[in-house]
Amino acid sequence: MDINPSKRLASLPPYAFAEIDKKVEALRAQGVTPIDFGVGDPTEPTPDYVAECLTPSARAHAVSGYPNYNGSKKFRSAAADYMLRRFGVTLNPETEISSNAGSKEAIFNFPEAILEPADTVLCPSPGYPPMKTGTIFAESQPYFVPLLEKNGFLIDYAAIPKDIAQRAKMIWLNYPNSPTGAVASREYYKGLVEWAHRNNIIIAADEGCYIDIYFDDKPPSILEVDREGIVAFYSLSKRNNMTGYRVGFVCGDEKLVNIYKRLKTNVDSGVPNIIQDAAIVALADDAHVESMRRLYKEKRDILLPALRSIGLSTTEAGATFYVWQKVPGSDVEFAKKLLDPSIGIVVTPGSLISDVCEGGLNPGEGYVRFALVPSLEQVREAAKRLLSLRS
Ligand SMILES: Cc1ncc(COP(=O)(O)O)c(C=O)c1O
Secondary structure, eight states, X not given: OOOOOOHHHHTSOOOTTHHHHHHHHHHHHTTOOOEEOSSOOOOSOOOHHHHTTHHHHHHHTSXXXXXXXXXXXXXXXXXXXXXXXXXXXXXXXXXXXXXXXXXXXXXXXXXXXXXOTTOEEEEEESOOHHHHHHHHHTTOEEEEEEBOGGGTTOBOGGGSOHHHHHHEEEEEEOSSOTTTOOOOOHHHHHHHHHHHHHTTOEEEEOOSSSTTOBSSSOOOOGGGTOOTTEEEEEESTTTTTOGGXXXXXXXXXXXXXXXHHHHHHHHOOOOOHHHHHHHHHHHHOOHHHHHHHHHHHHHHHHXXXXXXXXXXXXXXXXXXXXXXXXXXXXXXXXXXHHTSTTTOEEOEEGGGGOOOOGGXXXXXXXXEEEEOOSOHHHHHHHHHHHGGGOO
């Protein structure tokens, strides 16, 4: 039987990391355990108080039953309480919030609910892949806008050609940004929202993943500036070391949240109640997040001097646990050099997580991303190993 993926699935870009993965495998085969700064998946445990509420919650839901498609009332209220406490943004839990199964799901699926075939969607480059792949799956067109150092890695919306802006139906934002660590200010958001409203563009803000992992001022939510035509995506994955729980929420303009809710009734049957109960406890706590911020800062303060000592110029990002490091020459070659058995460090080459923009520019070229997820001990060890690159 001739079995093939759909044209839509086949049209998604191929997996870019095959070559790097092969090198990592070869290292392991040689008995070298690499220090892995590659994937942004926290390796610190989920807080005990979160794990401990699972069994009581399972007992309370003795008859399992399907959960609410859009989250229990208690979960949506906990999300509303968090948004009020953290940003001073008041949201109606009935109409302006829905649970999601982690924001990847929501980011990938949302375009399907809002776009028509051949619509144009503005996607940042570098960017979180589901923004682009969800757009392609919805048979729409991503138009990549570069995140450049000279603009503080903010989207230069005023530089987007007029015809593209007029044609665009939606723009994806991600601040605090992976991989650059950039933070958008309220002033920036005000300008961007004004531009988007003028051009009738929906703003999809993937802002909640790293918004509580900051080192300077607290990053704002775009919802502090406006709500009309804006939908924001939140996740507990990095805030609470809960990547494995798969839970977050979507909030903002009632009309957009309602469209997402309608989509959800067709896509899945809701986030498990025990996971929602765990998320309620996690969202109410700020102390653990503070301890994680301190830990990431400690790791960053070990890694950056090591990078400087090998002749690289470094910058301290305002937020996220990423270091977006400029390197001499090719980022892929630099990443391969770090995979030499004498160093054994895995990083993500910037050009592989970026897309080519107008004029043939790949904004990730010449950068590598370090995710500060290895243990403190491993980061110390990596700093030592990097010294072997001193010329
Ligand atoms: C920028 C960004 N947005 C969203 C997510 C999705 O997180 P999750 O699906 O775990 O909620 C990630 C995960 O790495 C991310 O880096």
